[in-house]
Amino acid sequence: MGQYAAPLRDMQFVLHELLNVEAEVKGMPKHADLDADTINQVLEEAGKFCSEVLFPLNQSGDREGCTYEGDGVVRTPKGFKEAYQQYVEAGWPALGCDPEYGGQGLPAFVNNALYEMLNSANQAWTMYPGLSHGAYECLHAHGTPEQQRIYLPKLVAGVWTGTMCLTEPHCGTDLGILRTKAEPNVDGSFAITGTKIFISSGEHDLSENIIHLVLARLPDAPPGTKGISLFVVPKFIPTEAGEPGERNGIKCGSIEHKMGIHANSTCVMNLDNAKGWLVGEPNRGLQAMFVMMNAARLGVGMQSLGLTEVAYQNSLVYAKERLQMRSLTGPKAPEKAADPIIVHPDVRRILLTQKAYAEGARAFSYWSAMQIDKELSHGDEAVRKEAADLVALLTPILKAFLSDNAFECTNHAMQVFGGHGFIAEWGMEQYVRDARINMIYEGTNAVQSLDLLGRKVLADMGAKLRKFGKLVTDFVEAEGVKPEMQEFVNPLADIGDKVQKLTMEIGMKAMQNQDEVGAAAVPYLRTVGHLVFSYFWARMARIALDKQASGDPFYKSKLATARFYFAKLLPETAATIRQARAGAKSLMEIEEALF
Amino acid sequence: MGQYAAPLRDMQFVLHELLNVEAEVKGMPKHADLDADTINQVLEEAGKFCSEVLFPLNQSGDREGCTYEGDGVVRTPKGFKEAYQQYVEAGWPALGCDPEYGGQGLPAFVNNALYEMLNSANQAWTMYPGLSHGAYECLHAHGTPEQQRIYLPKLVAGVWTGTMCLTEPHCGTDLGILRTKAEPNVDGSFAITGTKIFISSGEHDLSENIIHLVLARLPDAPPGTKGISLFVVPKFIPTEAGEPGERNGIKCGSIEHKMGIHANSTCVMNLDNAKGWLVGEPNRGLQAMFVMMNAARLGVGMQSLGLTEVAYQNSLVYAKERLQMRSLTGPKAPEKAADPIIVHPDVRRILLTQKAYAEGARAFSYWSAMQIDKELSHGDEAVRKEAADLVALLTPILKAFLSDNAFECTNHAMQVFGGHGFIAEWGMEQYVRDARINMIYEGTNAVQSLDLLGRKVLADMGAKLRKFGKLVTDFVEAEGVKPEMQEFVNPLADIGDKVQKLTMEIGMKAMQNQDEVGAAAVPYLRTVGHLVFSYFWARMARIALDKQASGDPFYKSKLATARFYFAKLLPETAATIRQARAGAKSLMEIEEALF
Structure with a gap:
């Protein structure tokens, strides 16, 4: 049951049209020769593997589960071992690894795109190679030469x-x-x-x-x-x-x-x-482990994007096929017993929510991966430092905002199916169950929020946040004068101002009472998450406006999705800002015994 | 694992202090003799049965599930049959039924309180007697005398x-x-x-x-x-x-x-x-079935309240016991390795969210049940009509708002447990899985929203909504002049005004385009849901203010929870009102092929 096709067109849009990766890698000596064709071929091949090998094992794997056979032995579900063997033989574990240890040396943004697809196809399976890659990164950064000699080639090859x-x-x-x-x-x-x-x-x-x-x-x-x-x-x-x-x-x-x-x-x-x-x-083990934990947090972001995408694809097919009720504005498929449910405004609302969150997450996460590449490989130290700051700032948002959204979106996908969504057969309830862990592991989303507000924003007096803010204001200044961009730039500028003001306000309160940080953190992260998404949606709208004359319906769709984002999703911040501003008093004044 | 104790004190607060049921039943001839002591005894007995018999079967029942044994035969999990036998022998199926058929003739508000407890203890089990009671109500209202003679005594006794x-x-x-x-x-x-x-x-x-x-x-x-x-x-x-x-x-x-x-x-x-x-x-079968469907919708409200309450109880115990990290304002339990997590502001936020939604739902749903009793049994026809209108208006809110909140709250409860929440052992993930169906069955929450906005509000030009609005404005007028009530009455009056304005605005737009109803319905229902909760929280705050001098910490807790509700939960409406106002355009302009 169900389906998954890698969203290659949108992935290429993000990499080539939004991020211009071919131009960007010129500044990174070790990736300078990488071209768009190579990237596209890799994605296409990976997409096939995901659709044909991993996706068919997702539902059966969920049903069978892992088996503890006693005496320390664990058996994975039927087909998992063979799929892993194919993965290893095709060399996928090596994709983003150091050539010195047998890796293919591709940038993180390509590896992240691979992981989006792997996770869409089968999150539980993908956690086996995913954690291995994290271990590789940790030993690559902190292992002794001897440890690197022994372990890295095996991890890169995927045999360990x-x-x-x-x-x-x-x-x-x-x-x-x-x-x-x-x-x-x-x-x-x-x-x-x-x-x-x-x-x-x-x-x-x-x-x-x-x-x-x-x-x-x-x-x-x-x-x-x-x-x-x-x-x-x-x-x-x-x-x-x-x-x-x-x-x-x-x-x-x-x-x-x-x-x-x-x-x-x-x-x-x-x-x-x-x-x-x-x-x-x-x-100093925690510092060394943080390499792996940060990788894992970005990994949770890719898990969340992957689930959002696959759940969207499946609920969209169902919404076009399932006939139920007539449109309130009169029959749209009069030859049928009822209209397909995609005619109903609220079904569209929950489909577009999935679409806007999936595409926004793709832009944000691929861009973040490119910042990691800059941090690791750019020729200019100032660029490396800037990128490192942005990655540090945005990692908790990538983990928490994307996983919150994935849980919301997989639930929307399930709701499109109605009662059928609750039944195991259709596979939608599995996405909800799988997505739920992403809000918990690798640091709960509340912990991510504290990391963002306490450590990443307030601890350096907003310096890192201003770096992201500079990207926003530069874009607003460049585009704000153009009439066709008003509908995107105005709300972007507005949420940018509000985040700045909110941050200062919380900072002032926190100097009196540290509990103000904990009280504001979760709604603060969601607010900043929307600032980030507003920025990427405005940038994507700019490209779509430029290219819509081409007649390619892709750009028309992108523009409509951007408009939906600003009309229906960004307004969540009206609530989150109020909740963040409401402070600690109503939380802390009640004595423990009175709960 | 886990625990459940019937929240008798809060149930009694709602019935006796908020609703004054003993006085109210005087207007209903067939319930006029009912006194508070009888009610309390019934609740106490029922609470024991729920904690001692049903609750221990909840987790085992989830694990074992039902078994299809072939040839039409289904076996329920171990212990279910024996528990049902006890339930029947104790006469619980008859509690709210007509004495003419062997019932005990208690009002709906008592029966609903029973169902809150049954659902806290075991929602899956409770659906067996729950649907039977719906069938009883349908045949009681629409069956022929012969059908009533044959079926009602058996359904009342619970043997069928x-x-x-x-x-x-x-x-x-x-x-x-x-x-x-x-x-x-x-x-x-x-x-x-x-x-x-x-x-x-x-x-x-x-x-x-x-x-x-x-x-x-x-x-x-x-x-x-x-x-x-x-x-x-x-x-x-x-x-x-x-x-x-x-x-x-x-x-x-x-x-x-x-x-x-x-x-x-x-x-x-x-x-x-x-x-x-x-x-x-x-x-005219749908009309007859609507009796049962409306009963089922109220039933879903009670399922949702039940799950919210039991998940809250369990996450609260865990939050007091689990030691993790120090308070940001300095150690609170310096003698221990870490502080109990209830010291952290965000843990308090998600605990108080559960508490405020549980107690708000209890007030609203018991009050609604009392309106049903008035509709069916009040001596004054005008009162019966008024109550019938309020029940019709509020049923979709009771179903959808409470089940949305229950899903949010069971997820909060799970999050309190962190990784342990995701593990079956602790039982929290079961509450999330059980709560999820409540948003789907008996009409999805989107269908409830359309029923509210289209049929219950716009179709009669807001007449039913004004009846609820009158309750709000009467309370605002009576209490708005009192300084100690400002913090509750001002936001209540404000959300009341906003709902009125929003309703008119959507009504105007809907005259041009019916899709405006579908586009606004879901955020509209959440907005009105908060108006209803604001009303009940303000009323409960009034009582708590009056009685806090008694020194009973219950009132202090109630007041703090009311303050939390207005500070942190009501602000959701800042977003939902914007989303409702954002209209149909961004949903409908995108062609189906561009999704």
């Missing part, structure tokens, strides 16, 4: 996979209180003991080895987050020749039964004197 | 259960195109043939007979909704003595696998020359 082991039964958000211990061995390794929970892809049958990145405490570690170190703990300890050797003391104790992503194993991992090696400096 | 069979594979919302046929038999009965789907409680092992109320077409029926008739189709045809006799040709063909309410059987019902008897007049 990776995980991140942070959470423990008593701590998730609050890593400062974690208890897993690492005792030094005489050979320079560490003996690690403790229990980790909620470890995605922690155990499975897809790869010959699993490389765990584990947070633990050294014996002399100071308390809190400044006493956490990072270790690489392989399931099988690599031999000198780099092949899987002795079985290590890290073992899956059970897997969780959960609301969604049934086909990804969520493992309890027991470490009993497991052998691990320090990654990065002692007691 | 009931269903409503409306939906067919090609039609849900659009009953006008239904195809099930009813051919007259010589004995005055009809031979009914067709397929019905999504029939909740359609087959099970709880009762000795199942009474289906089936919509079908007579041979000479006009097309559309004016050609639909209602039939009573028993699983076993009653003998003269009123006992189950011959097996009828209505049989369950399969049950659906679905997102939630796993323990309620959602059946495909095949009718093959099933014997049925006409209920009400030929071709």
